[in-house]
Amino acid sequence: MLLTLAVVFGLIMGSFLNVCILRIPRNESIVWPGSHCSRCGGTIVWYDNIPLVSYFLLKGRCRSCSGEISPRYPLVEALTGLMFGVFFYSLVLKAGVPLSVYAAYCLLGCALLVSSFIDVELYVIPNEITYLGMVFGPVFSFIFPALHRPPGSYVAVGAMEVGRWDALASSLCGILVAGGLVLMFVVLGQIALRREAMGMGDVKLMGMIGGIVGWKLSVMVFFIAPFFALLLSLQLLLRGQLEKGHKIPYAPFLSIAALVAIPLQGPLIRFLDSRIYIFSLLWS
Numbered sequence: 016m017l018l019t020l021a022v023v024f025g026l027i028m029g030s031f032l033n034v035c036i037l038r039i040p041r042n043e044s045i046v047w048p049g050s051h052c053s054r055c056g057g058t059i060v061w062y063d064n065i066p067l068v069s070y071f072l073l074k075g076r077c078r079s080c081s082g083e084i085s086p087r088y089p090l091v092e093a094l095t096g097l098m099f100g101v102f103f104y105s106l107v108l109k110a111g112v113p114l115s116v117y118a119a120y121c122l123l124g125c126a127l128l129v130s131s132f133i134d135v136e137l138y139v140i141p142n143e144i145t146y147l148g149m150v151f152g153p154v155f156s157f158i159f160p161a162l163h164r165p166p167g168s169y170v171a172v173g174a175m176e177v178g179r180w181d182a183l184a185s186s187l188c189g190i191l192v193a194g195g196l197v198l199m200f201v202v203l204g205q206i207a208l209r210r211e212a213m214g215m216g217d218v219k220l221m222g223m224i225g226g227i228v229g230w231k232l233s234v235m236v237f238f239i240a241p242f243f244a245l246l247l248s249l250q251l252l253l254r255g256q257l258e259k260g261h262k263i264p265y266a267p268f269l270s271i272a273a274l275v276a277i278p279l280q281g282p283l284i285r286f287l288d289s290r291i292y293i294f295s296l297l298w299s
């Protein structure tokens with residue numbers, strides 16, 4: 016029942032994210048005016064604006080001009096609904112994460128979805144999103160320090176609480192490590208390849224991720240992302256669509272990696288901890 020509610024809320028949120036994807040890069044207000052067709056400008060009435068349902072009822076065409084509605088709309092709605100549902104199931108129902116922490120991950124997921132779709136379309140990641148996200152992480156951590164408790168500790172009896180200042184430090188540390196990792200590769204890429212593999216937008220996007228998921232999960236996200244990039248590159252290569260110097264936006268891969276890593280944070284962080292343990296034995 017609660018899970019269904021989470022999915023429905025995600026679908027509605029997805030509908031709003033579509034507005035953000037369309038309007039943020041064009042510097043338009045995301046609250047006013049109401050939804051309108053991007054082709055004929057006709058106002059979209061509420062019953063034509065129901066997430067997923069309306070798209071299929073209208074068979075993907077605008078009611079007034081019968082122009083094609085981009086399949087991006089139902090795709091974003093479905094993805095957001097799925098994300099809200101998976102996070103709710105794995106984090107709240109399974110791991111016992113408080114709703115405040117769940118909300119933070121969902122907001123991060125929304126920011127990542129919007130950034131990715133804008134990056135795919137226009138090859139930019141809006142600063143409005145990443146700067147806001149990098150401020151949101153530390154502020155939220157200070158108000159809800161539970162965000163930085165180790166995964167698995169939410170259900171344990173007598174689990175250690177994280178202090179406000181410690182949570183704030185974890186968040187800032189996450190921004191520095193996550194952003195720093197990408198920045199390192201941007202600089203190395205400039206020197207070694209003399210071309211931009213990743214940009215400053217990716218540095219800020221990763222910083223935003225780090226501020227919420229902390230440095231450990233950020234490291235995992237950073238190393239998982241190239242696998243998704245490789246999968247797509249291979250597919251493009253096989254279809255002969257990958258020309259030399261072909262520009263591929265990198266935000267979607269960082270985002271997919273983060274969205275996969277968040278529900279799997281327990282095993283991923285344990286994996287990293289065990290590596291750190293092995294290295295600490297080697298050094299001592």
Ligand SMILES: [Zn+2]
Pocket residue numbers: 052053054055056057077078079080081082
């Ligand atoms: Zn229209």
